[in-house]
Amino acid sequence: MALPYKVHTINIMKDEQFAPSFLEISPNNKIPAIVDHETGVSMMESGAILYYLATKTDKFLPKDPQHHWQAIEWLNWQMGGFGPMLGQANHFLKFNPGKSDYAEERFGNEAKRLYGVLDKQLEGRDFVAGEYSIADMAIWPWAARWEWQKIDMDTLPNVKRWYHTIAARPAVQKAYSVPTGGQAITAPLNILILTDGKMGDLMQCRGVAQAITDGALAGFDDRDKPP
8 A cells, every 4th residue: 555654563472462652542452553643533443444544545445436446345244253253263173273173163153154154245256356455464364374274275266366466466476575573474375475586485384373464455555566
């Protein structure tokens, strides 16, 4: 979006999300959150942040009314279903396996259902609302951890194509080099990171890796599209 920005790291392992200064910006003590010093606006929730930035810059929301509202529709689909359910799937399948067979089955099955919904939406479309939009920005970071959710991408040809198309975007490549407490964000499996204009080594995520936040994708100039 070609906006200047500064990253402030919130260390949730040290309970920094409960600091009064952060709670003024994000009363729900969650990341991401932003402060726009140009307008004085501060807000939490990635969906709201993406919509705010899209309207501020007049980018990444289709001009066509049907596609415009389709982007809003799928942004809300991510906020209300895909994100929360995959968060639960990650919790039980990746970080706490064996704790609850019921929870693993419940959220594992719901994750598969939601991926199926996304695959159907992407049939015959490059992106969920026709053109690349804030809806794709919101959905992609959750799908980028598909292996945590025990998803077989080979059964989802449209999602797989969409996933790799977005992974190759220069802005997404840049997002993984943003320093967070001195460390770059850990890339998902099967993403080739561009280093000095050349493809880097395949990044393998192991253990507790930090997923990219939804809003991080919005903070970069996305004018340079891949061929």
